Amino acid sequence: MCGIVGAVAQRDIAEILIEGLRRLEYRGYDSAGLAVISEGQIARLRRVGKVAELQKAMEEAPIDGNIGIAHTRWATHGEPNENNAHPHFSNDRIAIVHNGIIENYEVLREELKSQGYAFSSDTDTEVMAHLIERERKTTESLLEAVLKATQLLEGAYGTVVMDQQNPEQLVVARSGSPLVLGKGIGEMFIASDQLALLPVTRQFMFLEEGEVAEVSRREVRILDANGALVERDFEESSVQHDAGDKGQFRHFMMKEIFEQPTSISNTLEGRLTNDSVVVESFGNKAPELLTKVKSVQIIACGTSYHAAMVAKYWIEAMVQIPCQVEIASEYRYRKSVVVPDSLFISISQSGETADTLAALRLAKEQGFMASLTICNVPGSSLVRESDMAFMTRAGAEIGVASTKAFTTQLTGLLMLATAMAQSKQTLPAEEIASIVDQLRQIPSEINEALAMDKTIEDISEEFTEKEHTLFLGRGEQYPIAMEGALKLKEISYIHAEAYAAGELKHGPLALIDQDMPIVVVAPNNDLVEKLKSNMEEVRARGGQLYVFADKESEINENDGIKIIHCSAKSHYTAPIIFTVPLQLLSYHVAVIRGTDVDQPRNLAKSVTVE
C-alpha cells in the first residue's frame, strides 16, 4: 500500500527520495510524487503510474533541495490521477504525505471550505494539509500545529509534514500507520518501511502509536500521545535485503519460491534440539504459558489465514485443545466469547495488516491469557504490540503474492503445535522426536518439489486459456487447495475457487464440464481413498483433473486424470511440501498470460487500511 519517504540533509535528497520510493514499489501503488524545498519555495512533481515515470519527469525538469518528502499512493479516496497524488499542499506553505484513512474527512472538509480553503483533490489527505496550515497560523511551531490538527482527526495516519518557512525540519506523526526514522551522518530520514532507507542508513528507530516528532539533520525530538518527551535510541537493523536484486530470476516471486529451502532452514535454526522444539523460541514466558493454555484463537487475513487453518488441524490433533480460526476483518466487528486460559495468535507476514492489528488490540481488552504473533517483520506493529513473537525469518518478501512467507509461517506453526504437545505431554516423546526430524527434512523435501518446475511449466500451458479453475483438498490439504486457488487468482486473474472435496456434491459439481480444470492436492494419507471417490465424481462428468499426488497414493493416470508426482515424507509436513507445486503452477500460468506477476493489479503487499 502507500509508501512514505522523507529526508533532511545537507546534500541534495531528490535521488534518495526516488530510490526510497522504488524500494517501496512492491507494496502496490498507482501514482507517485515528491516535494522538496528548493530555493525557498516548495517544488513538487507528481505522476500517475510507476516511480519510473516520476524519475523520468525529474530528469526532464530536475528539482533539488536538502529537505523533502515523497509518496507512492494506493488510491482510497479519489481515483488515481495527478491531482490526487501526494504530496498535498496548503497555501503553498504546508506540504504533506500521508498513509492511512481519515474517517471524518467529509465533515472537516466542509468546515475548512466554509473558512475559505480551496480543495484541488478528492483526497482525505488534503484536509490534513489545510488543518495543519490553519493551526500553524496560531501556534509557535510546526510540531504544535501538527499536534493540534491531529487531535481533530478520526482514523489512521502515518504522516510527514514540511513547512516552506522552516527548511530545517520535518514533523512526523503516527497513529495506526507505521513510520520509522533512520539516522545518517548529519542527516535524518523517514520511511514507512526500513527497506526504503537501506542504501543510506542501517540505524533505525520506530515511532510508537500516538507519537509525534520533530526531525532535523542531527536531532529527533519525540513526544508521546500525552505530550511527554520520549527518550529512545536508534538501533542497528538486522534487515538484509537488496530490494532491487532479482538475481538470476525474472520475477521476485520466482526468486522467493526458490528461496524457500533457505528461508525454512533459517526459521528452524537454533530452535530445535535433537528430539524437541525449543519452547522459548516463542518467548521467555512460553514454557509456562503453553503448559497452561486450554484453547487457541487464531486471527489472520488472506494467505496468513490459510496458514491459520492448517494450524487448526495440527493443534487440535496434536495438542487436543480447541483451536478457533477467524478472518481478522470479521473477528474485529463481532461479539465473540473468550474462554478462560485462551491464547490469542495473530499471523501476518507484514505485521502491519490493519484488520489483524485491530483484532489484536481488541483481543487485549477481551481477557486472553496472552498474545503471540507469528510474523516476518521485526519491529512491526504486531510484533511490538504482542506479548510474544515468533519471527519466521523468511527474509523480505517483495512479490505481492506470498510464497516463502507462507511456508515459513506453516513451519513456525508446526513447531508451535509440537512445542505445545511437548509442554502438555499430549504426544509421546518418540513421536515428538520424529516430528522434529521431519521438520529438519522440510528444506530438502522442498528442493525435490522445486525440481518439478519444468513439468509444472509444461502443464501450465493447459490453464492459460481457461476462465475458471477448481481446487480440491481434504483435511489439512483443504487450506492448501484454498491457498493454491488464491495464488492463481491473484496473479493470473483466472477465477479460482477451492472446496473441501467432500463438499463437491453439495453444489460445485454443477460447474464441472470439459472447460473446467480441477486441481487436486492428494498426498498419501488416510483421506486419499475418499479423495479418489471425489475424483471419480468429477471424471464421470467430463472434468479434466490435475492431481498432485505421492507415488504411494496409487492414483493412476487415465482419461481425464493427469498425475504430477510430488513427494512428502510425512503427513505432518505434507501441507508445506504440496504448497510448492501450486505456487509454481500459478507463477507459470501468470507468466504465459503476461500479467504483472510481482505487482498484480489492484493489490498491495502490506494492507495498512481496512
Ligand code: AGP
Ligand atoms: C497473499 O498472496 C496475499 N497477498 C494476501 O492475501 C496477504 O496474505 C494478506 O493481505 C495478509 O497479509 P499479512 O500476512 O501481511 O497480514
